[in-house]
Structures are given as structure tokens and as C-alpha cells.
Amino acid sequence: MCTSLTLETADGHHLFGRTMDFAIDLGQAVTIVPRNYSWRSAASDDLIKTKYGIVGMASVDQDLVVYADGINEAGLTCATLYLPGFADYSDHATDGKEAVAPHDFVFWSLSRYGSIEEVKDALANVSLVEFPLAALQVTPPLHWILSDKTGKSIVVEPIDKGIKIYDNPVGVMTNSPDFPWHLTYLRQFIGLRPRQFEPVRWENLDLSAFSQGSGSVGLPGDFTPPSRFVRAAYWKNNITNIDTEQDGITGLFHILSTCDLPKGAVVTPEGLEDVTIYTSAMCAESGTFYYHGYDNRQITAVNLFHEDLDAKTIKTYDFVRNQSIHFEN
Numbered sequence: 234m235c236t237s238l239t240l241e242t243a244d245g246h247h248l249f250g251r252t253m254d255f256a257i258d259l260g261q262a263v264t265i266v267p268r269n270y271s272w273r274s275a276a277s278d279d280l281i282k283t284k285y286g287i288v289g290m291a292s293v294d295q296d297l298v299v300y301a302d303g304i305n306e307a308g309l310t311c312a313t314l315y316l317p318g319f320a321d322y323s324d325h326a327t328d329g330k331e332a333v334a335p336h337d338f339v340f341w342s343l344s345r346y347g348s349i350e351e352v353k354d355a356l357a358n359v360s361l362v363e364f365p366l367a368a369l370q371v372t373p374p375l376h377w378i379l380s381d382k383t384g385k386s387i388v389v390e391p392i393d394k395g396i397k398i399y400d401n402p403v404g405v406m407t408n409s410p411d412f413p414w415h416l417t418y419l420r421q422f423i424g425l426r427p428r429q430f431e432p433v434r435w436e437n438l439d440l441s442a443f444s445q446g447s448g449s450v451g452l453p454g455d456f457t458p459p460s461r462f463v464r465a466a467y468w469k470n471n472i473t474n475i476d477t478e479q480d481g482i483t484g485l486f487h488i489l490s491t492c493d494l495p496k497g498a499v500v501t502p503e504g505l506e507d508v509t510i511y512t513s514a515m516c517a518e519s520g521t522f523y524y525h526g527y528d529n530r531q532i533t534a535v536n537l538f539h540e541d542l543d544a545k546t547i548k549t550y551d552f553v554r555n556q557s558i559h560f561e562n
Contacts, residue, residue, distance in 0.1 A: 234499065234507050235314040236461045236492040238469050239380045239404035242481040247384050249310040250485035250514035251302055253290070254494050256505035259368055263522060263533075263550040264291035264298060265540045268306075270547065272298060272340065276332035276364045283344040285309075286542035288522045288535055290513055291340075292368065293549055299366065300339035306537055307347030308382040308517030311339045313375050315408050316390060320374035323394045326360040334364035335375045335391070348381045352389075353398055361391045378406040382517045388412045405465045407492075408458035415462045422463055425452055427471045456499050461492045478516050482523055485514045486532070496527075511552070531557040 237251035253261075266272075266287045271280045273296075289303015302312035313335075326332035333341050338361070346352045363372045378401065380386040386401035390411055399412050403419070406412065426448040432441040452467060453460035468488040475484050489512050499507040513524040520537035533553050540548065 234408055234456070234458065234494065235312075236465050236489060237312050237314060237378050237406045238465050238485070238488065239384070239386050240469060240472075240475060240481050240485055240488075241384050242478060243476040244478075246478040246481055246519070247308070247380065247382055247517040248478070248481045248485055248514060249304070249312070249380050249517070250489055250512065251312045251314070252489050252492055252494075252512045253301060253510045254507055255510055256501055256503075256507050257369075258510055259292045259299075260552075261290050261292050261301065261511070262552050263524070263535050264289060264293055264300070264303075265535070265537070265548040266298065266340075266344070267540075267542050267544040267547070269543070270545075272296070272344070274333065274341070275337050276326070276334040276362050279331075281341070281344060285344065285347065286537060286540070287340075287343045288520070288537040288540070289339070289343070289515075290511065290522075290524065293547070298340060298547065299336050299368075300343065302513055302515075303339060303343055304515040304517065304520065304522060304537065305343040305347070306520060306542065308520075309343060309347055309349070309352070309379065310381070310515055310517060311342045311377060311379045313339050313377050314406060315374060316376040316411075317374045317409055319409050319411050320376060320391050321394050322363045322372065322391050323360045324363060326362055330358050330360045332362045333359050335361060335373060336364070336366040338375070338377055338389075342377075342379065348383070349379050349385055349387050352379055353387065356389065356396055356398060359396065361396060376406075376412070380404070380517070403466050403469070405462055405469060407462040407465070410459075415459060418459055419463065419466060422451065422467070425449055425467055456492075456494060464491050465489070478519060478521075482514050482516070482532070486512060486525070526552060526554055529553050529556045
């Protein structure tokens with residue numbers, strides 16, 4: 234379970250944000266990978282040299298870096314989300330195509346490409362293949378959302394052992410079902426609006442709305458992927474005063490907070506609690522990665538361009554877990 238969306242500010246900053254909802258904490262940390270760093274592809278066993286420096290949230294075990302989301306210095310952003318029941322990988326790479334493990338996709342994209350058009354072109358020669366992630370001991374069912382400095386967004390899904398690439402007209406993605414289903418489902422909610430409904434008269438009875446918010450009656454409030462998709466799309470379409478990067482980051486965190494999973498709200502069949510481990514946001518122009526965790530709501534930020542992108546090794550910042558509270562006295 235996760236929710237993601239893009240947002241553009243009035244002054245031309247292109248932002249991307251997501252919630253990371255999962256039942257297991259994977260020991261994530263903000264991770265900087267420099268240019269010209271060589272990493273080994275799990276599925277192909279090839280060494281890949283990074284063209285771009287990257288900042289994002291990743292699990293790191295010695296030289297193994299598994300990014301969940303991030304941004305590179307060209308302004309390309311990418312995040313991985315679950316697609317259970319629909320993700321269908323190839324058993325092996327098609328002849329002449331590069332094998333990519335699902336858990337490597339974010340790193341593969343951000344290390345080599347600077348735009349979604351470049352990613353689209355590259356995917357014509359890629360097979361997404363079954364390859365277990367050691368931390369989970371299974372191949373996770375994933376799909377991905379990408380955006381760049383143009384403000385455009387795409388969704389990449391492994392369907393019927395192939396790769397489907399969808400232009401994303403709303404800049405939102407959650408989980409199952411597949412992406413086209415979510416776009417169709419939005420038609421059920423075209424009556425939603427931020428303004429009040431006007432009073433009406435039924436027979437001899439005058440009816441008016443209770444207080445404020447009548448235009449949003451019917452906005453789904455549950456935690457299922459379709460409902461979170463609708464909520465994120467509705468708020469993105471109606472949020473105001475998104476003038477600067479700071480305004481946009483504030484707006485992103487507010488929108489994504491409507492999809493937060495508090496502990497105890499969603500319990501898996503295995504008896505585990507799905508929670509929003511962290512929420513992240515990033516800016517294509519400034520190269521800044523922002524996040525806060527479940528236990529600490531203060532935003533922490535790392536700017537990619539303040540790092541040494543010609544370093545020889547990766548760098549991590551510990552995930553901030555302790556609550557930070559400002560006391561006036």
C-alpha cells in the first residue's frame with residue numbers, strides 16, 4: 234500500500250511525493266549515490282555505472298542498494314509501489330533484452346536516464362524478470378511512477394509478462410488494480426467539488442447543507458487503493474496557493490496526509506499492521522529530497538547539489554525516528 238502524486242508550482246517547480254506504507258520496516262536511510270559509481274544488476278549480473286548522482290530513500294546492505302524512491306541530478310524522479318494480484322514478470326529475459334529485477338528498477342532508471350522519454354525508449358529493450366528480494370524472500374509485485382522537469386508523468390506496469398507504459402494524465406498512482414482501471418473509476422466522482430451545494434426545496438421542505446464541505450460528500454475515506462487514488466486526485470486538482478517550492482512541499486505533505494495509515498488502521502491477513510513508515514517529497518529543479526517518518530513529523534531535507542557527486546562511495550543519512558517537538562518555554 235502506498236500513494237504517490239506529482240504537483241507543479243506557479244513558479245515552475247516540479248514536485249513528486251509518496252507515502253511508504255508497509256508492514257515491515259526495511260531499515261531505510263536517505264542515500265546518496267555519486268556519478269560514475271558501479272553497481273551490480275541483480276538479474277543480469279552486469280556492472281552498471283551511474284551517469285547521474287542520486288538522492289532517495291533506500292535500504293543499504295554493504296554494496297547492495299535498493300531504492301524505494303528518489304531523484305537524480307537531471308530531475309528524473311521514480312518511486313516503486315505494490316501491485317499485488319496484477320504484477321506478472323517474465324521468467325527470463327527475452328533474447329537481446331536486458332534483464333532487470335523489480336527491486337532494481339528505481340536504481341536502474343535514476344542511475345542512467347535523465348527524462349521519462351529516455352526511460353520509455355530504454356524499456357523497449359528490457360525484460361522485467363522474476364527475482365526475489367533477499368529481505369522479503371519473494372519477488373515483490375511492483376509497479377512504478379516516474380516524472381521529470383517537463384511535469385509529465387508515466388506509470389510502468391509488468392502485465393502479462395510484458396511491460397505496459399501509460400502516460401499519467403492525473404499524476405497520481407496507488408496500488409491494485411492496474412492503472413487504466415483507476416482512471417476509469419474517477420468518472421464515478423465527477424460531482425465532487427470544493428464549493429457548497431445550494432439549498433433546494435423538496436415538496437414543502439427546504440433543505441440546506443450542514444455547515445461546510447457538502448461538495449465533497451461521497452469522497453471515499455477508506456484505505457483501499459481505489460479510494461486513496463480518488464482522494465489524492467481530488468485534492469491535487471483543487472489545492473490552492475501552490476506558488477513556490479516551499480508551498481508545494483507543504484501542499485504535498487498535506488495531500489498525502491489524507492492517505493496516512495495510522496498503526497492499527499489496516500491489519501494484514503498475517504496479523505501485521507500496515508503503517509505509513511515515511512512520507513517523502515522531492516523537487517526536480519532544486520534536487521532536494523524531503524521526508525518525515527511515522528514517529529517524527531518534522532520534515533528533514535537533503536539537497537543533492539550540496540553533496541559531493543564525484544565521491545567514490547555512497548553516503549547515507551540515518552533515518553530520523555525520534556519525535557522533534559518545539560517547546561516555547
